[in-house]
Amino acid sequence: MSLFVAGQITVDWPLAAHSFWPILQGGLIYTIPLAMISFVFGLIIAMGMALLRLSHVTVLRWIARVYISIIRGTPLLVQLAIIFFGLPDLGIDVSPLIGAVVALSMNVGGYAAETIRASILSVPKGQWEAGYTIGMGYGQTLRRIILPQAARVSIPPLSNSFISLVKDTSLASTITVTELFRRAQEITATSYDFLLLYSEAALIYWIFCFILSIIQGRIEARLDRYVASNE
Template sequence: MIPEPLQAVGRSAWEALPTLLAAAPITLGYALAAMLFGLPLALLVALARLSRARPLRWVSGVYVSFMRGTPLLVQIFMLYYGLPAFGISVSPLVGGVLALTLNAAAYLSETMRASILSVPRGQREAALSLGLTPRQTLRLIVLPQAARVALPSLGNTLIGLVKDTSLVSVITVVELLRSAQLVIARTFEPFGPYLAAALIYWAISSALAWVQRRLEVRLSRPG
């Protein structure tokens, strides 16, 4: 016999499930958008940190240090509530994606920098001696190998972004966590909706981890 409190939790979780499932694509969309916009920015930052130009190294280093050294929640508040003080107003959608993108790019840039450095220097020198330009060497020789090395960390970052999207609920974005809160405000039963939201986060993260493992296996095959 299932205790009555557990039955109540199960009922509230089940009743909240349709609403939460409808919000799950929004959560996934925020994570994918931050990853999509964050990767090019991260590559630029990584190249700036590897540049011989000291100002580029300094500016990119400060950016990475600041974004990694401050809470994402504070960054969201600064962009959404702070930018209007400078005459720049952003919607919750733009503010959320922008904060997630800037934060993710800082972490991704360090992954990319380490991956680029992992490519043997001799390969770059050989490519240059064969007549390739530095840009061609980077695009054709270095980045394909660096991408293979970086894949596990990139996958982990995406999974982390899925969970970090819960923070954009503070600027009224109705994603997965915010949807659970709205259900709770209506039913006054917190545990079930939060449990259902946690299970959906878990399911999305597990699916992304499975895709990541499949890609790693495919890329590890010779030829």
């Protein structure tokens, strides 16, 4: 256990070295895959909600608006609890991992929908007209002309959303998913060295997010060069 003596902290280095790999392993096996899977499904939901928000059908627009409002207006922790602890009351049992994927995906869908919608709206209306002029329908114009241009606008904020999602996966520990933070909690339960182990977990989260930030920067730089070369 770490000790605080006369203003100094004595670190239990053997415990730090012994616990680092199990915590990191929880991040590699559960945290990152959980974030990636949830983000992919979340983008699918977000795309659907964004298109509904842009629909000319009032009922469809309101369905999307209500969904987005509920997701953005309630805490992710509550959403996790409803899915994992609440659904069994309706006879729907889900495993911790599936429950976490569903909750995180729905959460991403609610937030990313507005990002995608704004990105689509940022494309000049003349691009739609150009697609219709050459004989494309709504779906073809959207898929071949609008979405590629909207993607360049949406990638930076969506990348930030993914980095935030990596940190939000720590909430999955509340439903016993053995991700990074859950591993730290399990080791803490026997060592009682809260400061050391939680700081170690924070360090690993920071390393993950730092690496993702570097990747994000390179993707944005490549997109900037691509846009500049096509202007």
